[in-house]
Amino acid sequence: MNKIVSDRYKETYIEETLPSGLKAVIWQKKGFEKSFAMMATPLGAFDLLQKDEQGKEYAYHPGAAHFLEHKMFEDGEHDVMEDFSTMGANVNASTTYECTCYYFQTSSDLEKPLNLLLDFTQSLNITERSVEKEKGIIIQELNMYQQMSDFRMVAETFTALYHNHPLKHDIGGTEQSVKDMTMDELLECYKMNYHPSTMICVVITGKDPNEVLDIISKNQAKKTFDQPKKIMRQSLIEPVDVFKQHVTFTMDIHKPKINLAFKLKGIGDSMERYRKEICLRYLLDAYFSSVNDDYQRWINEEIISDFYGYECDFGKDYGYLMFYTETNKKDEFIDLIQNNLSRMIHEGISDQVFDQLYRRYMGENIKDLNDFEAIAFGMMRTYFNHCDFFDVYDLIDSIEISEVNKTGLELDISQYTIVECQPNRSYNERQ
Numbered sequence: 001m002n003k004i005v006s007d008r009y010k011e012t013y014i015e016e017t018l019p020s021g022l023k024a025v026i027w028q029k030k031g032f033e034k035s036f037a038m039m040a041t042p043l044g045a046f047d048l049l050q051k052d053e054q055g056k057e058y059a060y061h062p063g064a065a066h067f068l069e070h071k072m073f074e075d076g077e078h079d080v081m082e083d084f085s086t087m088g089a090n091v092n093a094s095t096t097y098e099c100t101c102y103y104f105q106t107s108s109d110l111e112k113p114l115n116l117l118l119d120f121t122q123s124l125n126i127t128e129r130s131v132e133k134e135k136g137i138i139i140q141e142l143n144m145y146q147q148m149s150d151f152r153m154v155a156e157t158f159t160a161l162y163h164n165h166p167l168k169h170d171i172g173g174t175e176q177s178v179k180d181m182t183m184d185e186l187l188e189c190y191k192m193n194y195h196p197s198t199m200i201c202v203v204i205t206g207k208d209p210n211e212v213l214d215i216i217s218k219n220q221a222k223k224t225f226d227q228p229k230k231i232m233r234q235s236l237i238e239p240v241d242v243f244k245q246h247v248t249f250t251m252d253i254h255k256p257k258i259n260l261a262f263k264l265k266g267i268g269d270s271m272e273r274y275r276k277e278i279c280l281r282y283l284l285d286a287y288f289s290s291v292n293d294d295y296q297r298w299i300n301e302e303i304i305s306d307f308y309g310y311e312c313d314f315g316k317d318y319g320y321l322m323f324y325t326e327t328n329k330k331d332e333f334i335d336l337i338q339n340n341l342s343r344m345i346h347e348g349i350s351d352q353v354f355d356q357l358y359r360r361y362m363g364e365n366i367k368d369l370n371d372f373e374a375i376a377f378g379m380m381r382t383y384f385n386h387c388d389f390f391d392v393y394d395l396i397d398s399i400e401i402s403e404v405n406k407t408g409l410e411l412d413i414s415q416y417t418i419v420e421c422q423p424n425r426s427y428n429e430r431q
Contacts, residue, residue: 071134
C-alpha cells in the first residue's frame with residue numbers, strides 16, 4: 001500500500017493494486033459524512049477497433065460501450081439501481097469517448113453500496129431478449145438527443161471535422177448501429193474491457209481509508225478472474241483536412257446557431273497534452289471571455305448571446321477548438337473569432353492578464369479539492385493517462401507566460417469548418 005501526501009494541498013490518499021489486478025484509491029476527507037465511490041474502465045466510444053497482444057482484432061459497432069453501460073445495471077430481470085436506492089445511495093453512470101464510469105454517493109453506510117458497485121461491474125448477466133428490448137430504449141434516447149439543437153450542433157461539427165476518426169460517431173452510436181448490436185458482441189466487449197486489471201476503483205470518503213481498502217480487498221478475494229489480455233485501442237488513418245467545410249441544417253429554433261470549429265493535431269504524450277490544454281486555456285480566456293475588454297460590446301451588438309462559449313480538447317490522435325453562439329450576425333461572429341485568433345497567436349497575453357488568470361485557476365483547483373466527484377473523475381483520468389494526480393495539479397505552477405505565448409505561435413488553425421443550425425421556416429410561421 002502506498003500513501004501519497006501533498007504538503008502543498010494538505011491532502012492524502014492511499015493506493016494499492018490488489019491481487020485481482022484492480023487499482024484501488026481511497027482519498028480521505030476528514031469531517032465529511034458523505035462518500036463518493038467510482039468504478040471505471042478505459043472503454044469508451046473511441047473503442048471501435050481493438051487488438052490484443054497476439055494481434056487479434058476486435059471490431060465493435062459505434063455505441064457499443066454505451067450499450068454495455070445500459071446492460072450492466074441489469075442482473076437478469078433484476079434492477080441494480082433499485083438496490084442502491086434501498087441502501088440510501090444515489091447511483092449513476094456515464095460513457096464518454098475515452099471511458100465508462102459507474103458511481104454512487106451516499107451519506108449512509110458505505111460498505112453495502114461499495115460491495116454492490118464492485119459486484120455489478122464485475123459480472124454481466126444478459127439475454128438475447130433483454131438486449132433486443134434495450135435497443136428500443138437506446139434508440140428512443142438517441143432520437144431525444146437529436147431533437148436538442150445544442151447536442152445536434154456538436155454532433156454535426158464532429159461529423160464535419162473528421163473523415164474516419166471515431167469522434168465522428170455519436171457516443172450512443174446510430175439507430176442502425178444499435179439495431180445491429182448483438183449479445184455476443186456485448187459479451188466479448190465486456191470480457192475484453194472489464195477485467196479488474198484494466199479498471200480503477202476510487203473512493204472519496206470521511207471514513208478511515210484503511211477500513212475502506214479492507215472492504216474492497218475482501219470483496220476481490222472472494223472472486224476468481226480469467227487471465228487478463230492486454231488490449232489496445234487501434235487508431236484509424238485520419239486525413240489532415242476537414243471532411244466538410246460547411247454544414248447547414250434546420251431545426252425548430254427561434255434564432256440561428258453557429259459553430260466555428262478548427263481541426264488540430266493530436267498530442268501523443270499525456271503530460272504534454274495537459275500542458276498544452278492549460279496554455280491554450282490561458283490564451284482563450286484572455287481573448288474570448290469577459291477578461292477581454294471588448295466582451296460586453298460583443299453582447300451589446302448582439303454578435304454573441306447568452307448561448308456562447310468555446311472548447312478545446314486534445315487526445316493522442318485528435319484535437320479540436322470550437323467557438324459557438326446563437327446570433328443573427330453570422331459573418332460578424334466569424335470575423336470576431338478569426339480576428340481575435342490572429343491577435344491571440346501573434347500578440348499573446350500580457351503579464352497582467354497571465355497573473356489574473358493564474359490566480360483564478362489556482363482558486364478553481366483548490367475549490368475542486370472539496371468536490372468529491374471532481375476528485376474521483378480527476379484521479380480516474382490521470383490514472384488512465386498514466387500520470388500522477390498531483391503532478392498534473394502542479395502543472396499550473398510550472399507553466400510560464402513564454403510557454404503560453406509560444407503555444408499560440410505554434411497553433412495551426414488552417415483547417416476549419418462552419419456549422420449552422422437555421423430556424424425551420426414552418427416552425428417560425430407556426431409561432
